[in-house]
Amino acid sequence: MLWAATTWFRKGARKGYDMVRTRIARINAFLQEHFAGAQTVQIFNAETKSLRKFQEINADYREANIDTIFYYAVFFPLVDFIGAVGIALIIWYGGYRVMSNTPAHTVLTLGALVAFIQYSGFLFQPIRDISDKYNVLQAAVVASHRIFRTLDLPIAITSPEKPLKSGRVTGHIEFENVWFAYKDDDWVLKDVSFKVEPGQSIALVGHTGSGKTTITNLLMRFYDVQRGRILLDGVDLREWDLKSLRENFAVVLQDIFLFSGTVAGNIRLGRADISDERVRWAAGEVRAEPFIMRLKNGYEAEVKERGAGLSVGQKQLISFARALAFDPAILILDEATSSIDTETEQLIQQAIERVMRNRTSIVVAHRLSTIQRADQIIVLHHGEIREQGTHQELLAIRGLYWRLYKLQYADGSRTERASLPDGEESNIRPAGQMQFSE
Numbered sequence: 001m002l003w004a005a006t007t008w009f010r011k012g013a014r015k016g017y018d019m020v021r022t023r024i025a026r027i028n029a030f031l032q033e034h035f036a037g038a039q040t041v042q043i044f045n046a047e048t049k050s051l052r053k054f055q056e057i058n059a060d061y062r063e064a065n066i067d068t069i070f071y072y073a074v075f076f077p078l079v080d081f082i083g084a085v086g087i088a089l090i091i092w093y094g095g096y097r098v099m100s101n102t103p104a105h106t107v108l109t110l111g112a113l114v115a116f117i118q119y120s121g122f123l124f125q126p127i128r129d130i131s132d133k134y135n136v137l138q139a140a141v142v143a144s145h146r147i148f149r150t151l152d153l154p155i156a157i158t159s160p161e162k163p164l165k166s167g168r169v170t171g172h173i174e175f176e177n178v179w180f181a182y183k184d185d186d187w188v189l190k191d192v193s194f195k196v197e198p199g200q201s202i203a204l205v206g207h208t209g210s211g212k213t214t215i216t217n218l219l220m221r222f223y224d225v226q227r228g229r230i231l232l233d234g235v236d237l238r239e240w241d242l243k244s245l246r247e248n249f250a251v252v253l254q255d256i257f258l259f260s261g262t263v264a265g266n267i268r269l270g271r272a273d274i275s276d277e278r279v280r281w282a283a284g285e286v287r288a289e290p291f292i293m294r295l296k297n298g299y300e301a302e303v304k305e306r307g308a309g310l311s312v313g314q315k316q317l318i319s320f321a322r323a324l325a326f327d328p329a330i331l332i333l334d335e336a337t338s339s340i341d342t343e344t345e346q347l348i349q350q351a352i353e354r355v356m357r358n359r360t361s362i363v364v365a366h367r368l369s370t371i372q373r374a375d376q377i378i379v380l381h382h383g384e385i386r387e388q389g390t391h392q393e394l395l396a397i398r399g400l401y402w403r404l405y406k407l408q409y410a411d412g413s414r415t416e417r418a419s420l421p422d423g424e425e426s427n428i429r430p431a432g433q434m435q436f437s438e
């Protein structure tokens with residue numbers, strides 16, 4: 001009976017704990033998201049909705065806890081009850097034996113009976129104790145299950161056992177009939193081939209979702225291609241030593257990420273071999289120094305979580321300084337589409353120019369100035385390369401690029417723009433930015 005009760009308790013408590021863990025994870029995720037996105041929630045007046053949602057998952061959590069407690073609430077009294085029944089039986093039967101007139105050698109003395117009662121307590125106390133420890137153990141087992149499940153996920157991208165190549169590259173890049181899908185055969189890149197010579201810069205242009213960022217992800221081997229191959233200095237990326245491969249790149253991403261710490265720490269980003277002088281030099285080269293000096297404490301100024309407290313332009317300048325300080329063989333730049341004031345815009349353009357100098361660069365370009373400066377422009381459309389060439393060449397063939405360009409910048413665009421309702425044109429296309437739309 002005791003055994004049956006323990007089994008029932010063990011199974012129930014385990015299920016309960018699993019539930020409690022999952023639900024507390026949901027609460028944590030929700031809180032994290034909503035603290036980070038508090039402003040968005042406020043802007044869209046979604047406080048009531050968020051509150052209701054929170055109350056819901058909170059209630060779920062409470063219920064899971066109550067479910068678990070239910071097993072305890074039944075189990076421990078049950079153990080006590082069984083214990084009490086045991087003692088009652090001992091007293092009943094033992095008492096009868098003490099008082100009855102049976103032959104002398106079978107008489108139970110009062111002392112023996114009392115000892116018996118004591119001993120029965122020794123039996124039940126450990127059972128209670130074990131169950132109590134089991135409680136702690138259960139929580140740990142359930143938690144470790146979740147941790148191991150994550151740890152056991154296979155690492156898809158690994159360095160080859162015998163890398164064919166490592167070290168600094170000269171910067172020769174080649175995509176050879178690359179096909180890629182994030183999942184199944186939902187092709188994001190279709191038969192993409194192009195070459196970049198060392199020191200050259202290429203601009204990737206195309207409407208949103210055409211696969212520009214994907215190309216840069218593949219180049220750093222965040223994913224492996226399904227068909228075709230990507231060569232760096234003539235060697236397939238999969239044959240490269242992974243760490244060494246990635247050391248060759250510096251990346252300035254579409255949305256810039258700063259870590260909490262100091263400005264200098266964000267430029268250096270954990271690389272101790274980058275000296276203070278180098279940090280200052282890099283910041284000076286991209287003209288980030290003036291604004292950094294204006295901050296309280298200069299280079300040692302505190303950067304808050306994810307760079308809160310700095311403007312978008314300032315964050316971009318810091319990330320350019322970071323790229324320059326690292327002096328990578330290849331620069332990958334995913335230009336942000338958000339437009340900034342003209343003065344900062346100019347600063348950024350100069351910074352981009354400085355970082356790209358004498359370097360192989362792949363730029364997902366939105367600024368006309370960056371696009372024009374590129375040695376080669378690749379126009380992507382639904383994951384395929386539609387056109388390829390220099391700015392002038394592409395304009396000459398009067399294809400997709402020409403149409404896009406004409407729509408955005410050239411004087412010929414007046415006819416198209418005239419058909420728009422008044423006042424809309426400035427909203428649709430921020431000055432100096434190529435916004436591709438289908």
Ligand SMILES: Nc1ncnc2c1ncn2[C@@H]1O[C@H](COP(=O)(O)OP(=O)(O)OP(=O)(O)O)[C@@H](O)[C@H]1O
Pocket residue numbers: 182183188206207208209210211212213214215254
């Ligand atoms: N991690 C991912 N998992 C699944 N699909 C993805 C992932 N990242 C991107 N995609 C899909 O791949 C396609 C290409 O995305 P990509 O980010 O390369 O576009 P993009 O050209 O950089 O667009 P944008 O100009 O908006 O940055 C899109 O359809 C997108 O939905």
Ligand SMILES: [Mg+2]
Pocket residue numbers: 212213214254334364
């Ligand atoms: Mg992108």
